[in-house]
Amino acid sequence: MKEALPLMWRNIPERYNLLGSRCDTCGKNYFPQRKVCPNCRRKGKLVEAKMPETGKIVSYSEVFVAPTWFDHETPYFLAIVELDNHATLLTQVVDSKREKIKEGARVELLFRRIYEDSPEGAIAYGYKFKVVS
Amino acid sequence: MNKAGIIGYGVSIPHYRIKTTEIARVWGKDGEHIAAGLGVKEKAVGSFDEDSATIAVEASRRAVKMAGIDAQKIGAIYIGSESKPYAVKPTAATVADALMAGPDLMAADYEFACKAGTAGIQTCMGLVKSNMIDVGLAVGADTAQGLPGDALEFSAASGGAAFLIGREKCIADINHTYSFTTDTPDFWRRQHEEFPMHAGRFTGDPAYFKHVVSAAKKMLEIAKTKPSDYAHVVFHQPNGKFPVRVGQMLGFSKEQVQTGLITPVIGNTYSGASMIGLAAVLDIAKSGDRILCVSYGSGAGSDAFDLTVTSEISKHKPVAKVQDLVADKEYIDYAVYVKHRRKLKSL
Ligand SMILES: [Zn+2]
Numbered sequence: 001m002k003e004a005l006p007l008m009w010r011n012i013p014e015r016y017n018l019l020g021s022r023c024d025t026c027g028k029n030y031f032p033q034r035k036v037c038p039n040c041r042r043k044g045k046l047v048e049a050k051m052p053e054t055g056k057i058v059s060y061s062e063v064f065v066a067p068t069w070f071d072h073e074t075p076y077f078l079a080i081v082e083l084d085n086h087a088t089l090l091t092q093v094v095d096s097k098r099e100k101i102k103e104g105a106r107v108e109l110l111f112r113r114i115y116e117d118s119p120e121g122a123i124a125y126g127y128k129f130k131v132v133s
Numbered sequence: 134m135n136k137a138g139i140i141g142y143g144v145s146i147p148h149y150r151i152k153t154t155e156i157a158r159v160w161g162k163d164g165e166h167i168a169a170g171l172g173v174k175e176k177a178v179g180s181f182d183e184d185s186a187t188i189a190v191e192a193s194r195r196a197v198k199m200a201g202i203d204a205q206k207i208g209a210i211y212i213g214s215e216s217k218p219y220a221v222k223p224t225a226a227t228v229a230d231a232l233m234a235g236p237d238l239m240a241a242d243y244e245f246a247c248k249a250g251t252a253g254i255q256t257c258m259g260l261v262k263s264n265m266i267d268v269g270l271a272v273g274a275d276t277a278q279g280l281p282g283d284a285l286e287f288s289a290a291s292g293g294a295a296f297l298i299g300r301e302k303c304i305a306d307i308n309h310t311y312s313f314t315t316d317t318p319d320f321w322r323r324q325h326e327e328f329p330m331h332a333g334r335f336t337g338d339p340a341y342f343k344h345v346v347s348a349a350k351k352m353l354e355i356a357k358t359k360p361s362d363y364a365h366v367v368f369h370q371p372n373g374k375f376p377v378r379v380g381q382m383l384g385f386s387k388e389q390v391q392t393g394l395i396t397p398v399i400g401n402t403y404s405g406a407s408m409i410g411l412a413a414v415l416d417i418a419k420s421g422d423r424i425l426c427v428s429y430g431s432g433a434g435s436d437a438f439d440l441t442v443t444s445e446i447s448k449h450k451p452v453a454k455v456q457d458l459v460a461d462k463e464y465i466d467y468a469v470y471v472k473h474r475r476k477l478k479s480l
Contacts, residue, residue: 050233073182094148095147110187111194113184123184123186125190
C-alpha cells in the first residue's frame with residue numbers, strides 16, 4: 001500500500017480543493033499547508049486558504065521510468081506549477097498536447113484519480129493540471 | 134405552486150477521441166459503413182485517471198461557477214451513473230467534498246441505466262418546490278464500456294453533465310416533468326459482470342422508441358403544446374440515428390433535433406447523453422425558447438421535461454461550451470485506447 005488510508009483521508013481537503021495556507025502578516029501563500037511562516041517566523045499568522053485554480057508551468061519533465069503505482073502511466077509529464085498567488089506545487093500535467101507543454105504555459109485545475117493501490121483498494125483522487133489552449 | 138428551474142450547468146467531455154474506423158480496423162470490419170449506420174463518427178475516451186466521479190466533479194464545478202453561487206447553498210446532490218468507481222461507496226459524497234458543499238446536505242447515487250441523471254433532476258425539483266432545499270445538484274456521468282468487438286464498443290463513450298436546480302434566477306424554468314416506466318429487458322449488466330448484455334434488435338422498438346414516444350406525447354398533452362412550439366428538442370442518443378427517427382415519429386424537424394445531438398461526435402455517454410444534449414441547446418438558447426428534453430434508460434423508462442428559457446440566460450455564461458469541449462480533442466489509436474480503458478486484465 002502506497003500510503004495509509006488515514007493519511008489518504010486526511011489529505012482530502014488539500015488534494016481535492018487545494019487548501020493551503022496564507023500568512024496574514026506578510027501575505028505569502030503556501031501549498032501544502034504550513035504551521036509556521038518561514039518569512040515571519042513567530043510574527044507570522046497562518047490561516048487556511050483555498051489556492052487559485054490557475055497558474056503557469058515553471059518547469060517540467062517527462063517521466064519514462066515511474067515509481068510503482070504509476071508505471072502503467074508512462075510516459076507522463078510532471079511539472080512545477082506556480083499558481084496565480086505565487087504558491088508552487090508539483091503536479092502531473094495531463095490532457096495536453098505534447099507541443100503545448102512548455103515553460104510559461106497557462107494551466108488550469110482538474111480533478112483526477114491519482115492512484116489506487118489495487119483493484120479492490122480505495123481510490124485516491126486529487127489535483128492534476130492541463131494546459132489551457 | 135412553487136417553481137423550479139435550472140440555475141447553472143456544466144459539462145465534462147474527456148480529451149481523447151477514437152474514430153469508429155479505427156475500432157473497425159482492429160476487428161476487420163467496414164468502419165465507414167458502421168459509422169454511417171450508427172451515425173457515430175468518433176467517441177470520447179476517458180483517460181486512465183478519469184471515472185464517473187472525476188467527470189461528475191469537473192462538470193459540477195463548472196455548474197457552480199456558472200450559477201455564481203456559494204457551493205454551501207447546495208442542499209442535495211444526486212449522481213446518476215451505471216459505471217460507478219465503487220460498487221459500494223457513494224460518488225455523491227466525493228462530489229460534495231470536491232465542491233466544498235458539505236457536510237450539511239442530502240446525497241445519494243442513482244441507478245436507472247441512461248436516465249439516472251434526469252431522475253436526479255426530478256428529485257431536486259421536488260425538494261426545491263417543497264422548500265426542503267434552496268438548490269440541488271443532479272449529475273449524469275458515465276465511462277461506458279462495450280465488450281471488445283461487440284457493436285456497443287463503437288458507441289460506448291465517457292462524459293457527463295451537471296445541472297443545478299433552484300427557484301431563483303433560473304436561466305430556464307422547468308414547467309413540467311413526466312415519466313413513463315415499464316419492466317423491459319432490453320439491456321442489463323448483472324452484479325459483478327464487467328460488460329453489459331443487450332437484446333440486439335429488441336433495444337429499438339419496444340424499448341427506446343416506445344418509452345421516448347410515450348413520455349414525449351404525454352408531456353405535450355400535459356403542457357398543452359405541439360412540436361412546433363419548441364425551438365429545440367433533445368432526446369436520449371444511444372447513436373446518431375435514433376433521436377432523428379424518434380423526432381420524425383413525433384413530428385419534430387431535423388433542425389429542432391440538430392443542436393442537441395452530440396452523440397455523432399462524442400459517442401453515447403449513457404447517463405450524460407441527454408443532459409449534455411440539453412446543455413448544448415442551452416449554450417445557444419435565447420430568452421423565451423421552449424425546449425423539450427426526453428431521456429431514456431434501459432430496463433426501461435423515460436423522463437420528459439418541458440422548459441422555457443428566461444432572460445436570466447444572458448447574465449450567466451457557461452464556463453465551457455459543449456461545442457468547445459467537443460473541439461478540444463486528441464486522437465488515439467486502438468492500442469492506446471485499450472491502455473486507457475484498462476481493457477487488458479493486467480491494467
Ligand atoms: Zn509571513
